[in-house]
Amino acid sequence: MANAAVGLAARAGAIILAPVGWLARVLDPPLRLMQKAGGQNGMVAFFLAPNMLIFGIFVLFPLVINIAYSMTGGSALFLEDRVFVGADQYRRLFTCGNYLDPGSCAEDLFWTAVWNTSTFVVFQVALMIGVALVTALVLNRDIRARSFWRAVFFFPVLLSPVVVGLIWRWILQREGLLNYMLHGIGLDPVVWLVERDWAFMAAIGVSVWAHVGFYALILLAGLQAIPKDLYEAAEMDGTRPARVFRRITLPLLAPNLLVVLVLTLIRAVQIFDEVYVLTGGGPGTSTLFITQYIYEVGFASLLRNPGLASAASILMGSVLVILTLAQLGIARKNEMRSKKG
Numbered sequence: 001m002a003n004a005a006v007g008l009a010a011r012a013g014a015i016i017l018a019p020v021g022w023l024a025r026v027l028d029p030p031l032r033l034m035q036k037a038g039g040q041n042g043m044v045a046f047f048l049a050p051n052m053l054i055f056g057i058f059v060l061f062p063l064v065i066n067i068a069y070s071m072t073g074g075s076a077l078f079l080e081d082r083v084f085v086g087a088d089q090y091r092r093l094f095t096c097g098n099y100l101d102p103g104s105c106a107e108d109l110f111w112t113a114v115w116n117t118s119t120f121v122v123f124q125v126a127l128m129i130g131v132a133l134v135t136a137l138v139l140n141r142d143i144r145a146r147s148f149w150r151a152v153f154f155f156p157v158l159l160s161p162v163v164v165g166l167i168w169r170w171i172l173q174r175e176g177l178l179n180y181m182l183h184g185i186g187l188d189p190v191v192w193l194v195e196r197d198w199a200f201m202a203a204i205g206v207s208v209w210a211h212v213g214f215y216a217l218i219l220l221a222g223l224q225a226i227p228k229d230l231y232e233a234a235e236m237d238g239t240r241p242a243r244v245f246r247r248i249t250l251p252l253l254a255p256n257l258l259v260v261l262v263l264t265l266i267r268a269v270q271i272f273d274e275v276y277v278l279t280g281g282g283p284g285t286s287t288l289f290i291t292q293y294i295y296e297v298g299f300a301s302l303l304r305n306p307g308l309a310s311a312a313s314i315l316m317g318s319v320l321v322i323l324t325l326a327q328l329g330i331a332r333k334n335e336m337r338s339k340k341g
Helices: 001-071 088-092 106-141 146-158 161-172 175-182 194-223 228-238 241-269 273-277 289-301 306-340
Strands: none
Touching: 088 194, 088 306, 106 146, 106 175, 106 194, 106 241, 161 194, 161 273, 161 289, 194 241, 194 273, 194 306, 228 241, 273 289, 273 306, 289 306
16 A cells, blocks of 8 residues: 555656656757856846846836936826926925924924834834844743744734734724723723824834744844854853853844844834824824825825825935945944954
C-alpha cells in the first residue's frame, strides 16, 4: 500500500509539473539568445523589467500626476480642465503669521493637522517601540505556550484598520464595554471619544494595539539571531541582567530597531484608517491628522481643492523622505564609528 501511494504521488507530481517543464523548454532557446546578445546585465534588466513597469505605472506615474495637480487650481477633477497656478498652492499652505498658532494661518486646518500629527508621531513612535521591545523580550523567553502568545500578539495585525476602529469605537463609546466595566467596579464612566485629551490618547493606544505585533515580530527575529554563547559567557562572568541588556542585546539589536523606527515613523505620519473610523478627526479637530486633511480637502469637502491636497501630500512625502534619510545616515555613521572603535 505504501509503495502504491508513493507511486501515485509521483505520477500526480509529474502531471502537475509537466506544463512547467514544457514552458521551460519553449523559453530556453530565446533566453539563451538574449543572454548571448545582452550578457548578464541584459538578463538582469530583462527580469527586472516587469517589476519596474508595475512600479512606474502605480508609483512614479501617480507621483508625477500629483506634482502636476499641486501646480493647478480650481475644483475640477480632470487635469486638462484645471488652471495652472504655479506655486500658489504651496504659498497658500505656508502663508502664516505664526506657525505655532494655526489660527493665524491661511490654511489653519493644515497647520492644526501638522501639529496634531507631530505630537502623535512623538508619543506613538516612542510607545510603539517601547511596547514592541518589551513584548519581543518576553516572547523570546522560554515561557509556556510561547507559540500561542506570539499568535495572540500578532493577531491584531491581520485585522482591517476599519475593523480595528469599529471594535474600539464600540469599546470606548459612552455606553461601551470599557465604561460598563468601570461602572461594575464602582467608578464613574469616562467619555473617552468626546473629550479632546482622552480622544487623542485613545487614538495613540488603538494604533499601538493594532500594529505592535508586527514590530515585535521584527525585534523577535533580531533577538533570536543573537548568539546564545554571548549570554552564557555573560552569565558565567556574573554580569547583571541590566548590563547584559545594555551591552549585548541593544547593540546587536540596533539594525532591527532602526528598521522598526523607520517603519513606525512612516506609519505614524500616514495614520488615517483606524483613527478616522474611531473619532472622525474629532472632537473638534483634536484628532485631525495630515492624511485626513488631504482626504477631506481633495475629496470629501464641498469646496474641494485637489491642487491644495496634492501640495500637502507632496510636502508630507518630502518630510518622510528627509526623516528617513536622516535616520539612515545617523545609523550609518554610528556603524562606522563602532567599526573604527
